[in-house]
Amino acid sequence: MKKALNSLKAIVCILIILFSFTSCEKAGTELSDLMIIQGIGIDTAQGGYKVTVEILNNEQSGSPSGDSSSENKTKIYNAEGETVGAALMQLTTKSGNKPFYAHNRVIVIGQDAANRKLSDIIDYFERNFDSRASELICIAKNTDAEKVIRAKLLNDTVKSKILEKMLEQSYKESLVPRMRIIDAVNAIKDDTSYICIPAVTVRKNGENEDFTLDGCALFDKDETFSMYLGSGDAQGLAYLNDEIKKGFISAELQNGQRATFIINKGKTHYKITKENGVFHYKLTVDVSCDLEEVGGAEYFSTEYGFMEELKAAVGKTIAKKMENTLTVLKSEHGGDAVHYGKRLMLQDYGSYETVKNQWDKAFRDSKTSINVNVTIRRIGEETFHSKK
Amino acid sequence: MEKTKVSTPQFFSLLYLSVLSSIFMYISSPEITISGTDSLLRPVVFIAVSIVSALPLLFVYKKLGQNETNYKKLYESKFGKITAVIYSVVYLLGIVRTTARFDLFASSELFPGAEMTLFIIGLVAVCAALSLLGLESLTRAGVIFTFIVVCATGFVMLSLWDEISVLNFTPLFQDGAGRFFSDSILFSLQASEIGVLLTVLPQIKGNLKKGFVWWAILSGATFIAVLFFVVGTLGAFADTQLFPTYTAVTLAKFGLLQRMDALETAIWILCVVEKIALYFFVVKKNLKILFPKVKKSTLCLVQALSVCAVLVFVSGNLERFSFISYTPIVVGMYVVPVILLPVSVLFYLKKVKKSEKSPQQS
Numbered sequence: 001m002k003k004a005l006n007s008l009k010a011i012v013c014i015l016i017i018l019f020s021f022t023s024c025e026k027a028g029t030e031l032s033d034l035m036i037i038q039g040i041g042i043d044t045a046q047g048g049y050k051v052t053v054e055i056l057n058n059e060q061s062g063s064p065s066g067d068s069s070s071e072n073k074t075k076i077y078n079a080e081g082e083t084v085g086a087a088l089m090q091l092t093t094k095s096g097n098k099p100f101y102a103h104n105r106v107i108v109i110g111q112d113a114a115n116r117k118l119s120d121i122i123d124y125f126e127r128n129f130d131s132r133a134s135e136l137i138c139i140a141k142n143t144d145a146e147k148v149i150r151a152k153l154l155n156d157t158v159k160s161k162i163l164e165k166m167l168e169q170s171y172k173e174s175l176v177p178r179m180r181i182i183d184a185v186n187a188i189k190d191d192t193s194y195i196c197i198p199a200v201t202v203r204k205n206g207e208n209e210d211f212t213l214d215g216c217a218l219f220d221k222d223e224t225f226s227m228y229l230g231s232g233d234a235q236g237l238a239y240l241n242d243e244i245k246k247g248f249i250s251a252e253l254q255n256g257q258r259a260t261f262i263i264n265k266g267k268t269h270y271k272i273t274k275e276n277g278v279f280h281y282k283l284t285v286d287v288s289c290d291l292e293e294v295g296g297a298e299y300f301s302t303e304y305g306f307m308e309e310l311k312a313a314v315g316k317t318i319a320k321k322m323e324n325t326l327t328v329l330k331s332e333h334g335g336d337a338v339h340y341g342k343r344l345m346l347q348d349y350g351s352y353e354t355v356k357n358q359w360d361k362a363f364r365d366s367k368t369s370i371n372v373n374v375t376i377r378r379i380g381e382e383t384f385h386s387k388k
Numbered sequence: 389m390e391k392t393k394v395s396t397p398q399f400f401s402l403l404y405l406s407v408l409s410s411i412f413m414y415i416s417s418p419e420i421t422i423s424g425t426d427s428l429l430r431p432v433v434f435i436a437v438s439i440v441s442a443l444p445l446l447f448v449y450k451k452l453g454q455n456e457t458n459y460k461k462l463y464e465s466k467f468g469k470i471t472a473v474i475y476s477v478v479y480l481l482g483i484v485r486t487t488a489r490f491d492l493f494a495s496s497e498l499f500p501g502a503e504m505t506l507f508i509i510g511l512v513a514v515c516a517a518l519s520l521l522g523l524e525s526l527t528r529a530g531v532i533f534t535f536i537v538v539c540a541t542g543f544v545m546l547s548l549w550d551e552i553s554v555l556n557f558t559p560l561f562q563d564g565a566g567r568f569f570s571d572s573i574l575f576s577l578q579a580s581e582i583g584v585l586l587t588v589l590p591q592i593k594g595n596l597k598k599g600f601v602w603w604a605i606l607s608g609a610t611f612i613a614v615l616f617f618v619v620g621t622l623g624a625f626a627d628t629q630l631f632p633t634y635t636a637v638t639l640a641k642f643g644l645l646q647r648m649d650a651l652e653t654a655i656w657i658l659c660v661v662e663k664i665a666l667y668f669f670v671v672k673k674n675l676k677i678l679f680p681k682v683k684k685s686t687l688c689l690v691q692a693l694s695v696c697a698v699l700v701f702v703s704g705n706l707e708r709f710s711f712i713s714y715t716p717i718v719v720g721m722y723v724v725p726v727i728l729l730p731v732s733v734l735f736y737l738k739k740v741k742k743s744e745k746s747p748q749q750s
Contacts, residue, residue, distance in 0.1 A: 126628055129500035133625065133635050182625045182639075186556065189624040242554075342555050349559040 032058040035097040038074060039160025040088070041145030042121055043110035048082040049121075052146040053091060053099070054160050072156050076149060085124040101130040105164035107137045107181075108200065110145035111225075118195065118223035119188050125181050136167045137179045139217040141199035141228065148200055154208045163211055167198055170213050174238035174247035174263065175231070177216060188223055192341025192359040194334075195219040196237060199228060220335055221360075227333040229325070236325025239285055239318055240338040242268040249289065251313035257295035261314055264288045264377055272347050279351075279366040281340060285318060290378040307376060315372035322370050329363075336363040392524040392591065396599030399523075399592050402530030405537060406581045406666055407607045409486070409659035411614050412634075412652075413493050416627050419715060420571045423626040424558040427619055431611035433572035438579060438604040441722075444730035445585050449596055451737050452589065459590040463677045467736045471729055472674040475587060478725050479667045479674075482580055483695050485712050485721070486667070487512060488702045490660050492709055497634050498653060505703045509696050515661055516692035519668035520685060523591055526665055533658045540655045541610075545617045547642040556623030577718060579607075581663065583725025584670045586733070668692075 041052040054074045077094045081087030091099050109121060125131045140148045153159055171178040176198040187195040201214045215234045220226045229237070238244055244266025251259050271282040291310065328334055341359050345352040355362040416422045420430075452458040462468045487508055495504040518526065561568050589596075618626055618636045626632035640648040668691060675687045702708045711717075 129496050132638060133622075133629075134639055182622060185625045185628060186623045339555055346554070346557065346559060349562065 029098075033097055034058070034100040035077075035091060035095050036100050037104045038158050039106045039108065039149055039163065040104060041078075041108040041110065041140070041149035042084055042113050043144045043146055044112040044116065045080045045087075048080060049084050049087045049113065050078060050080045050146070051084065051087040051091070052076060052078040052149045053088075054149050054158070055095070056103075056158070074158050074160075078146065083124070084121055085128075088124065101125075101128060102132065104131065104135055105160045106167065107135055108140050108145040108148045108163070109137065109197070110140045111142055113145065114139050114217060114219075114225040116224070118184065118219055122181060122184050126185055131181070133182045134180045136164055137181065137184055138163070138167060138198045138200045141201045141214050141217070143202065147202055148211070151202045151209045151211060152207075153210070154205070159211075163200065166200075166211060166213055170198070171243075172245045172247075174235060174244050174266075176213055176234045177237055177241065177243065190339070190342055191356055192221070192336055192345075192363075193339050194221065194226070194329075194337040195223070196229070196234075196337045198234070218329075218334065218337055226335065229328060229337075232321060233325045233328050236321040236323075237337060239266070239268060239322050240283070240325060242270075244268065244285075244287065248292070249314060249317055251310070251317040253294070253313050254309060259294040259310055259313060260292045261289040261376075262292050264290065270343055270347075272344055274348075274351060275367075279340070279344060279355075279362060281343075281366060281368045283322070283368060283370045285322075285370065285372045286375075287314065287318065287372060288375045288377050289314060291376055311374040311376060314374045314376075318372045318374075319370045323368075326368055335360060340366060392522060393593045394524055394527040394591060396592060396594035396596060398527035398531055399588070400599045400603040401534040402527045402662055402666060403581055403584075403603055404607055404610075405530055405533055405659045406663035407579050408537065408610060409656065409663050410578045411611050412656045412659060413489050413631060414633055415489070415492075415630060415713070416632055420575050421627050422615070422632050423556075423619060423622070423624045424562055425560055425619065426558070426562070426568050426571070427615045428612055429560070429568070430572040430575045431608035431615070433569065434576040434579070434611060435604045435608035437573060437576035438582060438607075439601060441726050442582055442585070442600055442604075444727060444734060445582070446597055446600070448586060448730050448733050448737075449589055451734070454590060454593065456590045462733070462737075465736075465740075467732075469678055471586075471733065472677040474729060475583075475725060476671050476674045476678070478580070478583070478721055479671045480691065480695060481712070481717075482721060483512070483515075483664055483667045483671070483691075484698045484702065486660060486664055487695065487699055488709050488712060491699070491703050492706075493631055493634070495704070496630055497649075503704065505700060508699055508703060511661070512664070512692050512695050512699065515664035516668050516688045516695075518661065518665040519672055520688055523588060523669060526662065526669060530662055533662060537655050537659060538610075540651060541614070543642070544637055544640045544648050544652050545613060547640045547645075547648065548617045548621050548636060551639050552617070552620035553623070556620055574715065574719075577722040580722045580725060581666070583722075583729070584666060586725070586730055587670045587673050 035053070036056040036058065037053050038056060039054040043050045043052070054076055057073055057075050075095075077091055079087050079090035079094055081090050088099055107122070107125065109118075113121060122137070125135060126133075148163070149159065151159055153162065167176070167178070170176045177196050179195070179197045184195065184197075187193050196216045196218055199214050199217045201212050202209050203212050204210075213231070215228055215230045216237070217228055218226045235247075238247075244263065246265075247263045249261050249263060251261065253259055266285060266287040269284040269286070271284075273280045273282070294310070326338070329337055336359065340363055341352065341356070344355075414422065421427075452462070463472070490511070491504050491508045494507065495502055585592075585596075585600075592599075614633060618632050621636045621639055622629070622632060626635070629635040634649060634653075637652045638647070638649045640652075642648070668688065671691055672684060672687050675682075675691070676684065679687065702712060
């Protein structure tokens with residue numbers, strides 16, 4: 001009897017789990033009744049916003065015939081509303097399904113929308129319980145977000161997935177900064193920092209189109225679009241922001257030939273001093289890299305001096321990139337996208353408080369000295385004792 | 389009186405799970421923000437406040453020891469019955485508060501927008517039934533659950549390591565030391581479970597003082613570890629989130645393993661179940677003092693029904709939830725069972741001792 005009662009308890013528990021815990025949405029919601037959003041494009045419209053979403057084509061995915069060639073993997077819908085949230089909720093009137101944001105990969109902000117206040121655009125994603133805080137944000141450079149979401153890529157694929165991978169991988173390769181909802185909110189809440197969001201363009205590739213990452217867009221402290229940074233400057237940001245992950249660097253040698261290095265890891269150290277009322281940022285960048293290719297070195301491997309030349313070339317290239325980025329950031333439309341203000345706050349809160357309200361000027365007046373320490377870990381199959 | 393006894397480590401593992409549920413389902417408020425580096429120091433104040441405020445309880449333990457007859461005398465007195473009424477009210481409110489918070493968590497994060505009232509009633513029923521199994525069963529489960537919770541939480545937190553940014557931290561005492569201390573004391577007053585000690589003292593064997601100090605230190609250390617990852621990964625964003633610890637966990641990934649929030653949520657439910665079941669057990673024990681002839685199962689049923697009635701009223705209404713989370717209520721739920729009642733027990737014992745001596749002298 002006791003055994004039977006225990007079995008009954010176990011069955012009741014299993015049934016409870018079966019009918020109450022096993023889905024992302026509330027029980028009873030069919031997958032095909034959900035609009036599983038993969039990417040959201042946000043543009044301006046008269047009196048509000050226009051959203052364009054890429055959603056998974058559930059009917060095609062669940063087709064009993066398994067025929068994946070007859071229909072596209074994703075569908076595109078758009079809708080308008082007074083706010084981003086209202087526009088997104090209007091999507092139901094187009095598709096008949098309920099928007100589901102938990103699998104959204106990327107939010108693309110169109111050029112016109114970028115000219116509006118950033119917090120107005122991302123507030124919905126910050127509060128919505130379905131949205132993930134790690135959703136990536138990018139800007140459609142000089143174009144509409146709709147064009148990015150509707151891009152005609154070569155293969156029938158989930159475009160937002162490709163865009164997400166591009167943004168993630170480029171961040172890992174230290175090419176562009178990463179901007180998630182979390183990063184955007186933190187940057188907005190920071191009193192001194194400018195916001196840097198990766199910029200994407202759509203380019204023709206024969207009859208099809210391709211996505212290209214093209215630097216990043218700079219937003220000022222009032223959260224409005226300020227200027228674009230080129231790809232080289234965006235790369236410099238990674239070094240200035242201590243966000244060196246992996247990646248590559250191409251350096252020019254004394255003989256005019258070029259050498260390419262793969263970066264293994266890097267770390268930027270900061271020391272801030274105040275000299276005659278001006279903040280002096282002493283940056284030390286430690287980079288470890290592998291030599292991938294080099295031109296014009298006949299017996300390069302045997303010469304210690306040549307290794308020193310390679311290291312010096314890498315150091316010079318990195319320092320140059322960082323200086324160039326700083327020059328652009330200190331220009332008329334630029335600002336502190338390298339968190340100098342925040343770093344000062346962490347190191348010397350008293351000094352920070354005195355300049356916080358005039359930080360733009362203090363940032364432009366600040367001095368930076370850069371020292372790059374390079375370690376070459378490997379030189380590839382060519383060893384120290386082999387002839388080229 | 390309960391015949392079964394539990395060891396100090398067993399009991400404090402149960403209390404550890406209970407207090408951990410507070411940090412897992414921590415709700416950021418304007419009074420106590422979570423995003424600054426100060427958050428990492430608050431658990432130090434928590435340790436100090438917990439140890440100091442538990443002194444009256446430990447004095448009661450010193451006076452009564454583990455002699456069950458002493459406790460029986462106390463419980464059977466008129467004063468003991470008044471104490472039992474207050475304890476029952478406080479911990480019934482504790483059950484409502486914990487369950488309502490879980491309700492908010494489940495309907496916001498697990499199944500956004502879903503009506504969770506039935507689920508919550510189910511949870512209350514399960515916890516009430518578990519409390520009938522007694523303290524020994526709860527603490528045994530507590531030891532196993534503690535192991536699972538520590539391993540899983542440690543794993544999830546460590547997988548967040550790469551997401552930590554130094555820029556998410558803030559200078560210490562940015563809002564002033566005064567604000568830090570007032571925030572920290574409010575933060576420390578979340579641990580009203582300390583008060584259950586008075587009810588279960590006769591059932592605990594071993595060095596209670598040592599066990600309590602270790603509990604306070606380990607709970608504080610766990611808070612520091614969890615808050616370090618929350619602050620380091622979320623920064624100021626943490627204050628914009630209803631359940632910041634959960635938001636931090638959603639960022640965790642380890643190799644192919646993603647969405648570890650599902651794992652962590654399952655673990656947190658264990659903590660919540662243990663906490664509510666412990667509170668049910670404490671209320672049931674106190675009700676038994678008041679109604680010795682009524683069956684335990686009947687008392688449990690009455691408790692569960694009254695809790696469910698309040699929960700149905702509170703569930704799905706943020707205003708009502710805010711009322712039961714109102715700071716004076718939270719403070720009262722800590723101060724009354726942890727400080728006021730043990731102090732009054734001490735006075736009562738002194739009075740009894742005095743009156744026992746007086747007839748002898750005469």
